[in-house]
Amino acid sequence: MDNKSLVSIDDYTKEEILEVLARAAEFEKNPNCNLLEGKVVASLFFEPSTRTRLSFETAISRMGGKIVGFTDSSSSSVTKGETLKDTTKMVSNYCDLVVMRHPIEGSARYASEVSDVPVINAGDGANQHPTQTMLDLYSIYKTQGTLENLNIFMVGDLKYGRTVHSLLMAMSHFNPTFHFIAPKELEIPLAYKIFMDKNNINYHEHTEFNDIINEADILYMTRVQRERFADPLEYEKVKNVYILKNDMLENTRENLRILHPLPRVNEIAVDVDTNPKAYYFEQALNGVYARQAIIAKALDL
């Protein structure tokens, strides 16, 4: 097993998180370099994810590396019935680093054990997506100047949203106060409440999306996904409950920034986009710098 791999956000200690964020800031100042010159990175996307893939490929290109790989499993040997183990073993012989997106949960951890080179998890089903978490952290750090003692509000699908869970785990190093705004059907899972209780983290749960957000430093919006609901009626009931509109931001803090992992559907009204507190598009750009820093760390560069 290669301990340079990044599979789960828990693989990083607090110090490592801060180290990667500092590195990301350097890459933001000078994105183009030749750290990856002569190196080959395999980009294995067993399911399509345009945003994540382009962000990784941009990061690799800006560092002077070469990319091999596929963009969905229909163009790989998976269609011939090859196992993940064999694909990973074979590809890891060719390259210096594997970036992998896979619909099956735990696939990234398994690949990191089979592979001879480090594996960076670009999402394994509903389980983990640590590079998204690092770009969220970088966005928070950049806009607030610190990660310590912040009021973090999370809104929408807190039950199934993996970005919410990973961000919660990562922020737990930095003495946050969490406010969770969600319908009963999508509230934060018990396992995370137990985790916060054990770690003495302050949290509050709300079902109303109102002026409580005036206390927020970060407002993390998420999409309520239709495919998460077994019963379509349940989805119809909750899909339009938590929509952020521009007039709701009137009395919010100056330093408030609105984050969203994207893509959004209707949970942030378009009139918010021009508000200086809207940060979700810059957030996506931060993904390139965060991934450059993660790649550099995985390869000890």
Next chain:
Amino acid sequence: MNAKKELQVSAIENGTVIDHIPAEYLFQVINILGLDTCENSVTFGNNLGSDKLGKKAIIKVADIFFEDDEINKISLIAPHAKLNIIKNYQVVEKKIVESPDKVVGIAKCMNPKCITNVEAVTTRFKVIEKTPITLKCHYCEKITDHKHIEII
């Protein structure tokens, strides 16, 4: 009650008695401990009366003394099992099974989308709670609670 109760499974001279196994798990315990391929004499009884379990099973294995980590594997399905070590027809030592910290290759992850249920991967769990036993998958990081533990 008679002072000396009739034994439902005959006594052994030397070896190990595993008592208080839930009746429905007898054959799984036999599998986990590899007794199905054991050459020694193995006697067992099932669906015997038990105040604690309702119906229990008991296994007596001649001339075998289990290592702790070997016997602890059965704690997943028989958490209340008790061991009597027999020498010369006498109980010389009593042991209880203890939950291990890690479980490798015995239980199935309850998440159907977990890689261990898709490909031939040996399951690995961390025991995050001992009573009732609760497992966290090393791969998909989902929890398998005691009600959903299935033995492979």
